[in-house]
Amino acid sequence: MISIYTLTSALHDERAVGAVTREFLGSLGISYDLKGADYRDYGSSDLSLIYVRTGGTEGIFRPLLAQLLPCGQPVYLLTSGKSNSLAASMEILSFLRQRGVPGEIIHGSPAFIKERILALERVEKARRTLRGTRLGVVGEPSDWLISSGADYDKVKERLGITMIDIPMEELLAAYESLDDDPVGARIACGEPLFDAAPAVKDAAPGAWRIYKALKSLVSRYELSGLTLRCFDLLSSVHNTGCLALATLNREGLVSSCEGDIPALLSMCIGRAFTGVSGFQANPSRIDPETGEILFAHCTIPLDMVTRYSFDTHFESGIGVGIRGHMQEGPVTVFKVSGDLSRHFIAEGTLLRNQSQPDLCRTQVVLNLPDVSYFLTNPIGNHHIILPDHVARDLEAFLQ
DSSP states (O other), X not given: OEEEEEEOOTXXXXXXXXXXXXXXXXXXXXXXXXXXXXXXXTTOSSEEEEEEOSSSOHHHHGGGHHHHGGGOOOEEEEOOSOTTHHHHHHHHHHHHHHTTOOEEEEOSOHHHXXXXXXXXXXXXXXXXXXXXXXXXXXXXXXXXXTTOOOOHHHHHHHHOOEEEEEOHHHHHHHHHTSOOOHHHHHHHHOHHHHTSOHHHHHHHHHXXXXXXXXHHHHHHHTOSEEEEOTTHHHHHXXXXXXXXXXXXXXXXXXXXXXXXXXXXXXXXXXHHHHSSOOEEEEEEEEETTTTEEEEEXXXXXXXXXXXXXXXXXXXXXXXXXXXXXXXXEEEEEEEEOTTSSOEEEEEEEEEEEEOOTTSOSEEEEEEOSOOHHHHHSOSSSOEEEEESOOHHHHHHHHO
């Protein structure tokens, strides 16, 4: 819901201002709740706007600032451009900038204003979704992820997300407290398991046991997602976390591989806009001349594929890996750094799925307009592939 609050100078006739208000807000074609000059519940809705209806309102705004700051939203000033409202908005915005308070004037044609308001509503909904989230780091980032740690304080400050370190020993203890569940694994995996190789069928109960162990940690720590140092499972329980992570993501518990925290944060942000966690994958081959990139990994959220099958994990040849097929068409490639100081966003096209034996099991070929970033200034190796073109929303969120 969009809430609109007002600033009005007492020098202006309320009847005339009210008529302009009805005309202006009606031209936008949006649903809103007009709160007027009562700011007591400011910030409680998805998006709060301050409609500066007239000039001479700067002094009225000044004492309101202390009341507005706790909501955590930028101050969005809506103006029709009549009765010196734009001039007053500019003075107010300058006042905010001097105090380090983020803000923006929303001004233009009705169509432009509508588009901007709806975009901001999506951004603020995403912020509210993430605020208060608790994410687990089960084990440390894998040894080869030498650039993929995170600044927990910055993550908390920027996103409102709390990161919780969980020793790998806790997962293994939870795993040991459970028994293999062949029936549960068959039900969970369904028909694709029947067509799998014998080694995969044999590994499925143990892979499902890893899922249940992770779910116990989710419950214990009240998590909304996690990242897992999954390669340690190859030696400790002779199985893989690919099935567990694919299933957790399908359930809305954002989960990344290899203890990659920046990938996990990217997936959380992406999910807030698209409703799916995204495909965490490595660029495996790049053609700088055509812009084609082959991305691959052994797990993918089961709710973002058109079909899937099971195979072994590529590097180890054991456990249960996922061979998923994504919908061809528009996609967005996304990644944030662990301190949120950098990000990469590029819209492209998923050209085809493929299944070569010398790569991780899920393989997609994308075309991007410019691939130089991957060869000159990448943010780690893993990147997140999201359905549809959502670059504008992601850019607005990260401003």
